[in-house]
Amino acid sequence: MTTSAAAPLAPTERLLCGPGPTNVDPIALAAMQRPILGHLDPELQDILTEVVRMLRIVYRAPDGLVLPLQATGTSGMETGLVNLTQPGDTVIVGASGYFGRRLIEIAKRAGCDVVEVVEDWGVHVPNERLLAAAEEHPDAVLMAVVHGETSTGSLHPLAELGAAMKDSSTLLMADCVTTLGGTELDIGGWGIDYAYSCTQKCVGSAPGMSPIAVSEAAIERFDARRIPAPFAFDFNLLKKYWVDRPTVYHHTAPILHIYALYEVLRATLDEGVQERCARHVAAGTHLQERVRVAGMRLIAEPGHQLPQLSAIRVPDGVDGKAVASELLSEHGIEVGGGLPGAPPMWRIGLMGPNATTQTADRVLDALLGVMQRHGAAVSA
Amino acid sequence: MTTSAAAPLAPTERLLCGPGPTNVDPIALAAMQRPILGHLDPELQDILTEVVRMLRIVYRAPDGLVLPLQATGTSGMETGLVNLTQPGDTVIVGASGYFGRRLIEIAKRAGCDVVEVVEDWGVHVPNERLLAAAEEHPDAVLMAVVHGETSTGSLHPLAELGAAMKDSSTLLMADCVTTLGGTELDIGGWGIDYAYSCTQKCVGSAPGMSPIAVSEAAIERFDARRIPAPFAFDFNLLKKYWVDRPTVYHHTAPILHIYALYEVLRATLDEGVQERCARHVAAGTHLQERVRVAGMRLIAEPGHQLPQLSAIRVPDGVDGKAVASELLSEHGIEVGGGLPGAPPMWRIGLMGPNATTQTADRVLDALLGVMQRHGAAVSA
Numbered sequence: 001m002t003t004s005a006a007a008p009l010a011p012t013e014r015l016l017c018g019p020g021p022t023n024v025d026p027i028a029l030a031a032m033q034r035p036i037l038g039h040l041d042p043e044l045q046d047i048l049t050e051v052v053r054m055l056r057i058v059y060r061a062p063d064g065l066v067l068p069l070q071a072t073g074t075s076g077m078e079t080g081l082v083n084l085t086q087p088g089d090t091v092i093v094g095a096s097g098y099f100g101r102r103l104i105e106i107a108k109r110a111g112c113d114v115v116e117v118v119e120d121w122g123v124h125v126p127n128e129r130l131l132a133a134a135e136e137h138p139d140a141v142l143m144a145v146v147h148g149e150t151s152t153g154s155l156h157p158l159a160e161l162g163a164a165m166k167d168s169s170t171l172l173m174a175d176c177v178t179t180l181g182g183t184e185l186d187i188g189g190w191g192i193d194y195a196y197s198c199t200q201k202c203v204g205s206a207p208g209m210s211p212i213a214v215s216e217a218a219i220e221r222f223d224a225r226r227i228p229a230p231f232a233f234d235f236n237l238l239k240k241y242w243v244d245r246p247t248v249y250h251h252t253a254p255i256l257h258i259y260a261l262y263e264v265l266r267a268t269l270d271e272g273v274q275e276r277c278a279r280h281v282a283a284g285t286h287l288q289e290r291v292r293v294a295g296m297r298l299i300a301e302p303g304h305q306l307p308q309l310s311a312i313r314v315p316d317g318v319d320g321k322a323v324a325s326e327l328l329s330e331h332g333i334e335v336g337g338g339l340p341g342a343p344p345m346w347r348i349g350l351m352g353p354n355a356t357t358q359t360a361d362r363v364l365d366a367l368l369g370v371m372q373r374h375g376a377a378v379s380a
Numbered sequence: 381m382t383t384s385a386a387a388p389l390a391p392t393e394r395l396l397c398g399p400g401p402t403n404v405d406p407i408a409l410a411a412m413q414r415p416i417l418g419h420l421d422p423e424l425q426d427i428l429t430e431v432v433r434m435l436r437i438v439y440r441a442p443d444g445l446v447l448p449l450q451a452t453g454t455s456g457m458e459t460g461l462v463n464l465t466q467p468g469d470t471v472i473v474g475a476s477g478y479f480g481r482r483l484i485e486i487a488k489r490a491g492c493d494v495v496e497v498v499e500d501w502g503v504h505v506p507n508e509r510l511l512a513a514a515e516e517h518p519d520a521v522l523m524a525v526v527h528g529e530t531s532t533g534s535l536h537p538l539a540e541l542g543a544a545m546k547d548s549s550t551l552l553m554a555d556c557v558t559t560l561g562g563t564e565l566d567i568g569g570w571g572i573d574y575a576y577s578c579t580q581k582c583v584g585s586a587p588g589m590s591p592i593a594v595s596e597a598a599i600e601r602f603d604a605r606r607i608p609a610p611f612a613f614d615f616n617l618l619k620k621y622w623v624d625r626p627t628v629y630h631h632t633a634p635i636l637h638i639y640a641l642y643e644v645l646r647a648t649l650d651e652g653v654q655e656r657c658a659r660h661v662a663a664g665t666h667l668q669e670r671v672r673v674a675g676m677r678l679i680a681e682p683g684h685q686l687p688q689l690s691a692i693r694v695p696d697g698v699d700g701k702a703v704a705s706e707l708l709s710e711h712g713i714e715v716g717g718g719l720p721g722a723p724p725m726w727r728i729g730l731m732g733p734n735a736t737t738q739t740a741d742r743v744l745d746a747l748l749g750v751m752q753r754h755g756a757a758v759s760a
Contacts, residue, residue: 002433003437003649004649005434005645005646005647005648005649005650006430006433006434006642006645006646006649007430008643008646009411009414009427009639009642009643009646010414011414011415011416011417011423011424011427011639012415012417012423013415014415014416014417014418014421016416016418018418018420020632021416021418021419021632021635023416024416024636029412029413031389032409032412032413032586032636033409033412033413034389034390034391035391035392035393035394036391036394036396036401036403036404036586037391037392037394038394038396038398038401038714039401039587040398040716041394041708041714042708043391043392044391047389047391050386050387053382053386054385054386057383070450070451070452070455070588071450071451071455071612072450072612072631072632072634073631073632074611074612074630074631075450075451075612075631078610078611078612082610102611105611106610106611108608109608109609109610109611111607198632200632206412206416206634206635206636206637207419207632207633207634207635207636208450208588208634208636208637227491228488228489229489230458230462230486230489230610231454231458231482231485231486231489232451232452232454232455232458249719249720250454251452251453251454251455252400252401252452252453252578252580252587253587254452254586254587254588254637255401255586255587256404256412256586256587256588257586257588257634257637259389259391262386262389263388263389265385265386266385266386266388266389267385268385269383269384269385269386270385328421328422334418334421336420339629340629
């Protein structure tokens with residue numbers, strides 16, 4: 001092992017159109033250059049308060065606890081499962097992709113008995129099956145589903161599930177990692193008890209935080225735990241630090257990421273949440289239309305397709321990895337591949353600043369060009 | 381609740397000389413403006429590899445697993461306790477400040493039987509007491525101590541403890557939150573099994589990551605768990621993602637923070653780890669000498685004083701909070717106060733880019749000036 005310093009950092013410019021991270025909104029990058037405040041500075045309090053207020057609007061979660069964890073989306077997922085269950089609890093999980101399966105794995109690690117309601121990749125989990133499981137397991141403390149399945153581009157009918165579960169004592173948890181900021185949410189109205197997301201997809205900031213929304217009912221459940229929850233993600237300690245203040249120490253907040261989130265939330269409200277989501281729909285449906293015209297197929301079922309993430313089946317005889325690799329090296333465009341266990345696919349994300357029809361065209365033109373060079377028969 | 385966007389972000393310029401975060405090194409800020417790569421981009425692999433290689437040098441931890449968690453220092457602490465123990469295990473904790481007490485609390489939350497070896501604020505926990513506890517509890521799976529107690533400025537004689545514990549089956553864990561990058565460490569040589577830190581203190585980057593060093597023995601212990609560890613901070617999953625690669629998905633890494641860490645580590649090696657630590661010593665001892673000359677007292681015992689963090693006892697009759705508040709509002713200088721339970725104090729950190737005698741003079745001049753205005757008798 002040499003002990004000398006590494007070469008200066010020199011990353012290549014990329015257009016990030018995979019499943020995330022997306023390119024960071026320039027206003028978020030600019031925010032990260034602002035003077036850093038201490039995390040207990042009185043001036044920071046207004047910033048935290050505004051982040052929470054704006055996040056409530058984007059989540060449409062007027063009640064309960066809303067804040068961004070300093071965490072990955074996966075930690076946001078694990079926090080919900082660990083904080084809202086105790087070993088031996090029954091949990092129902094709907095899974096038809098990688099992240100649904102991850103919910104199952106984490107719930108099992110947390111010591112839960114998991115009722116797995118599983119469908120094939122890209123097939124949405126029907127609410128009827130989930131509700132039947134809930135009827136069969138009235139003691140289930142939690143039901144977890146994936147609103148936007150990042151591994152397949154499948155969109156779950158969450159509003160309908162929430163309405164049907166309204167009077168149930170089973171808490172409802174939703175993975176909104178790929179939907180927050182790109183798909184209209186109504187966490188309060190739908191009765192979602194725990195939602196988690198990330199900052200590096202439709203929100204358009206850098207990877208580094210996991211915005212969560214916890215309902216009053218979920219907080220009551222948390223307060224009634226017989227086994228203490230982990231310290232770092234304890235809802236009450238987080239609330240004292242982020243919301244109640246002043247100067248209750250819990251951890252050191254990631255100030256620059258909070259600045260970045262503040263500015264993208266501000267831009268989201270300036271644009272309008274509805275308008276921002278409509279922009280994601282316009283870009284995504286444009287791309288998906290062109291995919292169909294080119295004779296290719298999407299992994300997600302029609303009617304359950306996320307606009308912001310298009311998982312395209314790699315046509316037979318085409319080496320999907322080679323095509324993606326050439327897109328990156330020749331065009332500087334990143335698209336995702338399939339996650340372990342999934343069928344061969346390309347995942348194209350049009351998120352945050354990249355949710356435009358121009359970017360959709362740029363990615364698809366490049367993809368079709370590379371495919372043609374690889375001998376695939378596609379109609380442009 | 382108004383639904384309009386917040387005012388544009390406009391934080392005031394501060395000189396951050398509290399216990400952290402420190403002002404971010406300009407090279408770290410510049411790094412965060414570089415083109416963002418996807419977290420599975422082949423180009424990122426070299427960057428991760430170099431971060432790990434450079435981090436090993438600063439920790440002096442050639443073996444085992446070394447990487448930065450996307451986490452707070454507190455999560456780094458909790459990860460060690462949760463991953464290396466199981467409910468019912470006996471754990472010995474040395475505590476003479478807020479973070480030692482936090483180790484006790486988190487170990488209890490994790491279901492451990494905690495042997496508390498406690499001293500008063502600022503009094504270092506003698507190794508003799510810790511070793512006596514180890515002899516009394518040969519079944520203890522872990523001993524945890526705080527190398528640099530951020531709440532008091534006390535430095536633990538860690539090398540000696542490591543040497544004395546060398547043949548013990550009890551793992552040794554150390555809080556290096558305030559020491560990494562400012563105090564010479566020899567994690568491998570001292571036989572530390574789990575060290576954790578943060579990026580926003582002597583490392584000189586932004587708050588957002590928690591660099592850890594895990595020994596081979598600790599990984600063996602982790603592998604032998606009967607109860608699974610949490611998913612997000614599972615050592616083996618992290619190793620596959622950060623080190624083994626390519627393209628094993630686990631979470632989305634905080635790319636811009638990794639860039640920032642890359643550049644400050646590079647600068648550290650360019651400066652020399654020894655030279656960087658000597659700079660922290662020079663700045664801190666200069667400040668501490670002036671504190672003594674001014675007739676004030678430090679909280680930490682002589683001979684166990686961290687250079688980079690000076691906890692100064694607030695003189696009788698002085699309103700410590702009012703002085704700190706005026707330092708912030710009049711001079712734009714942040715110093716820390718005492719954490720809950722601690723005696724009244726100011727905590728002055730000279731860390732990362734702020735570890736210079738010039739900054740020491742600037743802070744102390746301002747402090748003495750404000751104190752005088754508040755009617756305190758101090759000799760300049």
